[in-house]
Amino acid sequence: MPTNADAAELFRGIADVLDVLGERFKPEAYRRAARSIESLTEGLADVAARGDLRTIPGVGDAIEEKIREYLGTGRLDYYDRLQKEVPPGILTLLRIPGLGPKTARRFWLELGVEGPAELADAIQQHRLDGVKGFGPKKIEQIRVALAAAAGAPAAARLPIEVATAIAQRLVAGLRAAGGVEQIELAGSFRRGRETVGDLDILVTSADPERIFDAFSRLPDVGEVKLRGGTKETVVLRGGLQVDLRVVEPAAFGAAWQYFTGSKDHNVRLRSLARDRGLKINEYGVFRGEERVGGRTEQEVYGTLDLAWIPPELREDRGEIDAAAKGPLPPLVERTDLVGDLHLHLPPGAGARDVDQLVATARARKLSYLGLVVARVEPDASRSTLSTAVLDRLDSVKSAGLTIVRAVEAGADGIPAEWAKLRHDYVIVRPTAAQAEPPTSARTPFGAALVAHVGGEESGRRWVAWARSQGAAVEVGPGPDRLDSTGARTAREARVPLVLPTGVDRQEDDPTCPVALGFARRAGAGPSDVRNTAPVAEITAAWSKKRRA
């Protein structure tokens, strides 16, 4: 059975061919459908079985038909036929930066070039010289891009937790250089997507040239790709592309909204504006020549009679219609997290580490800490906190901060040797030996939290299992935790989420903000997250479960 990602790739392939064939609007239509399919929280086959394919934004009669054929046979006749129309190498050319469908088509039809290698030959043989529209600079640009593409694979999207550290460095570097008034990140980074393809940084400053100069000299920056009066594009040494834009304060909100996206969200917004005789661009909202908004994002949405929409929801999945009806339900915030339910002390930790953790927790105004006192490691070995540490945990218990004790084990149960180990709840963490949830409805214990589960299919099965256990699920970065899709699946199944607070990590650690972003992308409000509740409420639920 093809996955959603397979179907999305198929439609992108169709779009590429149609692009080269010179179709005007169909390519975007297929790409739109591809994006929608990718962001679904359930399998395409399930949607098809319910007869709901047409409810997917961008899917109409023709594409519904094609999805059904593809799901049924694993092929698509239309795509097979299309592929015969264009040499495969021409589609490869589309991946070369700066080279689009129009140019690829001309190479193919006017020069008989059918792929990257042939194009490189043609350049070397000076067959492009004198061709209309291709001056020496353009030819050199293509030659260099071809050589670069031949060596390295296309730059992969970066996990957001990795991009976070880079973004923090860049922003700190720009601030340190001076001349920066306001600086914010935009793009898919701000929307909290799992991966980012590039970074977008927005600055207000009286002296854009100074900002661009400083940016070009940051140690992370490898190459300046282009630089104009309002924007500079660089490629970092690690390969990540970063766009920096300098805007005037009166347009900051409009620019921030514009560059945050998503594309589909913005398209909807601008067509709404047009219906009202307004025009939205990165400089503001305009009625004729007059700017009627743009200093803040609230102004931009306000001119369309929309409530402000949190960036994590801006994917054109119904958020605009919801914002037209009134303020959106609040999403969970960092300050809503009043405790942490999944903390580890480092191996060999002593009483002093407990004190450290407690001090940090107090400073961050957390009122409870769920600490793992014994765990089955992923390699099946077992470890328990030292008696000294356990004693220290008891001593801090009365001081305004509650410590609750967890044991962490696989889904096959907790080891018998822990029978006398005092604990308040159980965290299930899948072991290598049991990577999939048990099929029996009940296990010998009631898990309170299922942690370290990820993956599209496997995540869905663990969420279903957590539901059968009355357990919460952990959200966070990395392949072994639930991302925003997993979090949405959980929320829709009314399985509570648990978010890491990062209290056991460095101040700039991305785990907490990234997890929070995933939960928000899933539409989670405070009540969807278990560790927004006071500890008494949580422990009451645990003891009720134990009696059941």
Place this chain on the structure above:
DNA sequence: GCCGTTTTCGGCCCGACTGTTTTCAGTCG
């Protein structure tokens, strides 16, 4: 090919930047 509380047909976001151009085409985001 999709889409519609002004449309079932006629639209489809919009601007920066680059290179090649005497006014614009292509690409990108």
